[in-house]
Amino acid sequence: MKKYLSVALVLASMASAPVFAESDRNGVYLGVKTGSLDVDVSGFDFDAPLGFFVGYEQGAWGVELEVVSASGDLSLDGFGSTLNVGVDFDSLGIYGVYRAEGPVYVKLKGGFLREEISGGTSIVGDFSESDSGLSLGIGVGARVSNFSVEAEYTLVEADINLFSVGLSVGF
Numbered sequence: 001m002k003k004y005l006s007v008a009l010v011l012a013s014m015a016s017a018p019v020f021a022e023s024d025r026n027g028v029y030l031g032v033k034t035g036s037l038d039v040d041v042s043g044f045d046f047d048a049p050l051g052f053f054v055g056y057e058q059g060a061w062g063v064e065l066e067v068v069s070a071s072g073d074l075s076l077d078g079f080g081s082t083l084n085v086g087v088d089f090d091s092l093g094i095y096g097v098y099r100a101e102g103p104v105y106v107k108l109k110g111g112f113l114r115e116e117i118s119g120g121t122s123i124v125g126d127f128s129e130s131d132s133g134l135s136l137g138i139g140v141g142a143r144v145s146n147f148s149v150e151a152e153y154t155l156v157e158a159d160i161n162l163f164s165v166g167l168s169v170g171f
Contacts (some may be wrong), residue, residue, distance in 0.1 A: 001091070022051070025060075026058055027171055028054070028055070028171050029148075029170040031054075032051065035048065035049060035164030035165055036048065037130070038162075039055050044126060048070070049068050050100065053066040053168070057099070059099070061098055062098045064094070064109065065092075066094075069089065070088070070089040071086070071152075072087050083121070083123065087119035090115065091156060092113070093113035093114065093166070094112055096110055099141065109154075111134070112135065113135035115131055117130075130171070133157060135155060135156055137154035138152070139152030139153065146170045147169055149167055150164075150166045151164070152164050
């Protein structure tokens with residue numbers, strides 16, 4: 001996994017030669033994303049997450065509000081049997097965002113994120129755990145007119161990673 005991330009970072013930096021150039025993009029944008037939620041705790045298996053984001057950019061810099069939700073299962077093994085528990089993942093993040101100039105660009109983001117994992121069954125009861133902290137992301141994108149497509153990695157927390165592909169439109 002680390003090898004693929006390293007290759008992606010090298011390709012992203014090569015694809016955006018004028019990395020710190022200014023852009024003439026300004027205004028509000030809306031988008032949707034999906035991908036893979038990777039939880040590094042045994043037993044978790046999530047369906048593809050669905051995310052929505054809205055942001056404002058002034059040149060290469062902006063601010064972005066993002067909501068991501070996913071449903072899945074938690075498999076608990078014990079006493080010779082397996083109990084499957086339905087779980088939900090929800091996150092709300094606010095990020096400072098940098099997008100390099102050009103039709104193909106690098107995206108960097110950093111900010112604050114709150115995430116919650118909840119679920120339950122009649123046997124184990126309901127549970128909910130939430131956490132807040134810093135979140136970082138890096139990605140590559142391509143823009144044509146007011147539309148952008150982005151592939152992105154987001155570190156949600158130490159044991160939760162989000163790999164996503166999104167589409168946005170600017171106004």
